[in-house]
Amino acid sequence: MGTAGDQLRVVTSGEAAPGQAPSAALAEVTSSEMTLRRFLAGLPGVDQVGAEQRAAALATRSIKARAKTWAIDTAISMVDLTTLEGADTPGKVHALCMKAVRPDPEDARVPPVAAVCVYPDLVGVAKAALGSLPVKVASVATAFPSGRASRAVKLADVRDALEAGADEVDMVIDRGAFLAGHYGQVLEEVQAVKAACGAAHLKVILETGELATYDNVRRASWTAMLAGADFIKTSTGKVVPASTLPVGLVMLEAVRDFAATTGRLVGVKFAGGIRTTKDAIRYLVLANEVAGEAWLEPDLLRLGASSLLNDLLMQRRKQQSGAYAGSQDLSVE
Amino acid sequence: MARFEYAPAPESRAVVSLRSSYGLYVDGEFVEPLEGKSFKTINPASEEVLAEVALAGAGDVERAVAAARRAQREVWGPMPGAERAKYLFRVARIIQERARELAVLESLDNGKPIRESRDVDVPLAAAHFFYYAGWADKLDYAGFGPSPRPLGIAGQIIPWNFPLLMAAWKLAPALATGNTCILKPAETTPLSALVLAEIFQQAELPPGVINVLTGDGSTGAALVARRDLDKVAFTGSTEVGKAIQRELAGTRTRVSLELGGKAANIVFEDAPFSQAIEGIVNGIFFNQGHVCCAGSRLLVQESVAEAVLEALKRRLGTLRLGDPLDKNTDIGAINSERQLDKIVELAASGEREGAERWSPSCSIPERGYWFPPTIFTGVAPSQRIAREEIFGPVLSVLTFRTPDEAVQKANNTTYGLSAGVWTEKGSRILWMADRLRAGVVWANTFNRFDPTSPFGGYGESGFGREGGRHGLEEYLDA
Numbered sequence: 001m002g003t004a005g006d007q008l009r010v011v012t013s014g015e016a017a018p019g020q021a022p023s024a025a026l027a028e029v030t031s032s033e034m035t036l037r038r039f040l041a042g043l044p045g046v047d048q049v050g051a052e053q054r055a056a057a058l059a060t061r062s063i064k065a066r067a068k069t070w071a072i073d074t075a076i077s078m079v080d081l082t083t084l085e086g087a088d089t090p091g092k093v094h095a096l097c098m099k100a101v102r103p104d105p106e107d108a109r110v111p112p113v114a115a116v117c118v119y120p121d122l123v124g125v126a127k128a129a130l131g132s133l134p135v136k137v138a139s140v141a142t143a144f145p146s147g148r149a150s151r152a153v154k155l156a157d158v159r160d161a162l163e164a165g166a167d168e169v170d171m172v173i174d175r176g177a178f179l180a181g182h183y184g185q186v187l188e189e190v191q192a193v194k195a196a197c198g199a200a201h202l203k204v205i206l207e208t209g210e211l212a213t214y215d216n217v218r219r220a221s222w223t224a225m226l227a228g229a230d231f232i233k234t235s236t237g238k239v240v241p242a243s244t245l246p247v248g249l250v251m252l253e254a255v256r257d258f259a260a261t262t263g264r265l266v267g268v269k270f271a272g273g274i275r276t277t278k279d280a281i282r283y284l285v286l287a288n289e290v291a292g293e294a295w296l297e298p299d300l301l302r303l304g305a306s307s308l309l310n311d312l313l314m315q316r317r318k319q320q321s322g323a324y325a326g327s328q329d330l331s332v333e
Numbered sequence: 334m335a336r337f338e339y340a341p342a343p344e345s346r347a348v349v350s351l352r353s354s355y356g357l358y359v360d361g362e363f364v365e366p367l368e369g370k371s372f373k374t375i376n377p378a379s380e381e382v383l384a385e386v387a388l389a390g391a392g393d394v395e396r397a398v399a400a401a402r403r404a405q406r407e408v409w410g411p412m413p414g415a416e417r418a419k420y421l422f423r424v425a426r427i428i429q430e431r432a433r434e435l436a437v438l439e440s441l442d443n444g445k446p447i448r449e450s451r452d453v454d455v456p457l458a459a460a461h462f463f464y465y466a467g468w469a470d471k472l473d474y475a476g477f478g479p480s481p482r483p484l485g486i487a488g489q490i491i492p493w494n495f496p497l498l499m500a501a502w503k504l505a506p507a508l509a510t511g512n513t514c515i516l517k518p519a520e521t522t523p524l525s526a527l528v529l530a531e532i533f534q535q536a537e538l539p540p541g542v543i544n545v546l547t548g549d550g551s552t553g554a555a556l557v558a559r560r561d562l563d564k565v566a567f568t569g570s571t572e573v574g575k576a577i578q579r580e581l582a583g584t585r586t587r588v589s590l591e592l593g594g595k596a597a598n599i600v601f602e603d604a605p606f607s608q609a610i611e612g613i614v615n616g617i618f619f620n621q622g623h624v625c626c627a628g629s630r631l632l633v634q635e636s637v638a639e640a641v642l643e644a645l646k647r648r649l650g651t652l653r654l655g656d657p658l659d660k661n662t663d664i665g666a667i668n669s670e671r672q673l674d675k676i677v678e679l680a681a682s683g684e685r686e687g688a689e690r691w692s693p694s695c696s697i698p699e700r701g702y703w704f705p706p707t708i709f710t711g712v713a714p715s716q717r718i719a720r721e722e723i724f725g726p727v728l729s730v731l732t733f734r735t736p737d738e739a740v741q742k743a744n745n746t747t748y749g750l751s752a753g754v755w756t757e758k759g760s761r762i763l764w765m766a767d768r769l770r771a772g773v774v775w776a777n778t779f780n781r782f783d784p785t786s787p788f789g790g791y792g793e794s795g796f797g798r799e800g801g802r803h804g805l806e807e808y809l810d811a
Contacts, residue, residue, distance in 0.1 A: 045605045047778075050605060065340040288336075
């Protein structure tokens, strides 16, 4: 690999440098802090106005009739049903798990959600409730949501979650290190967590609301993917703004370009602030038109949310019966 | 079949109540044309006849000029600016209230996607009236000296690519400055101007202030030939623009012309890549490329040319061509058979002259006039597709190596309406903007319009400015 300018070609065209396998080309990127920094600086910039304009244009797609029915069921199957409150109790987590498996008790055709997402100490409760049912248990870890703890504490947090049976780990990156320009430190930490995860799926939360610029979102996305993330995730849900469409656009471009370069498909999870069916469908449209239809499945796209599920169910009933359900017709966990 | 197949989402036509025939709007009334002639306007997406429209002849022009002259002398000219502003604000608000109707009508008559008529044409048309309404009582402070006077009556001939928006561009500044108008909409797209005439009635604009004469080229010629207009403003082809200028040379009639273009959209290797791809798409495929300032020549730095083309082709694969009234349509119909023939002929010349042609696979509807988004690569500056305005969804791709070469190639045209520069380097944007011979230079964007910003050309793209404070000058004796 040559200068930062050469990187632009590799990244955007999806070609490897001549005579090198794509993954070998990227292996060199992570070999030192300097090569990583140079690589990230060589990524093409994101024009804020243009990115927001494109996201806004895609948000005007009008999804009706059978397309809407398909989108609602697909969105339900992508939900990471989440509760991340200090006040969480085993009872609440149990109730959430029941909802996850059978979102609409009146209609067995409604698919289960993708996963239930909880704090590490409640993973055991969720796992006991779900057993071998087809809903995964995801746990936040690494001193979520701030990530302000030592590496040892973060890794212990991850191990705790895994020992309790978590199938997926949602870690946070060290935003302080990232903003200070210590990209290598961020990369290493993700690598270390990935190693600790073993077979468990690793989602890396970028907390884009704290990264502030779309250039940073793109760089953080690449850092996480280079470190081995299975998913890149927008937000913890504890910082405003959480997930936004332009941020989603930039992250979807990143996974698309990464796939073109390495052949590896990394998933994207949008989390925080997604409350309505309309919002959810907008993210599906974004994924469809930016990353491509390969991403339209729960293995590669997730929606981290709590109240969204009931809105999806309400819209689903509306599609079926023509009438809106009342607010008491759906269970509230 | 695609996994996520968007179901048709057509906007309802019910919001538009088309009449079977339309008269001329003269002196505040809809009247029959004196010679009794008419023509049909069709929906280019289906070839269905939408309405029969009156064809104005010399006698009708005479009536309209008399009405406009009287209204200007007796009512509109003497009226205080603040009063004129009230009418303009009212018109702007009614356009907003009737936005859906106007958008559907515009898409029906023109063939443009409803997404564009709804999100661009109609809101911008209202914005122009709002903007110039604000100027009407502040003309003393516009920088043209104390108490600048209106010119008198203006003949305004507008094209078919943005029928409503071009009407707004022409009418709003003329009215704000105290002129009265005779508007001649394009032959293939007369309907939105006629609904606009209804809106002027609804706003109780005094009779004669605006007159709408529908017709063909002969109507426009009759209007220009009168010599007693104080101003002729024309937007359209360079050929007709030249004829108008010849006709009016040596007369007291002031002229402004907004003509063709062959804009360069220049992408440097350090461009914001994804947004540049969007900008290229928006530059040439917006409104089927029926845009005088369309970025029809892509100049891309050789070092990223391959990557840009690959990404561009992938992006073109996601464009949705079809029913203009479907809210998910990106590319609508070509406005007329004549225009389609011209695009087909020029594209064929591109192939003949050795450029490589590419289009994404997309199904073309059976009825109506359609042309798929098309890219020509390996285009040489000498080829017709690099020099002539195609006015369709056809992009000619050329490459360059240095900023100097980019400037030289961009300026190597008889036109000079617009240009785009894509780079993350601010100093280069300014360096380029200094050297590009174009009325508008967009930096890291393309085809963005705002009523506060002047628009106009160099060379064969015409002269005079529309929009902004500059737009007032075209209608003031300053």
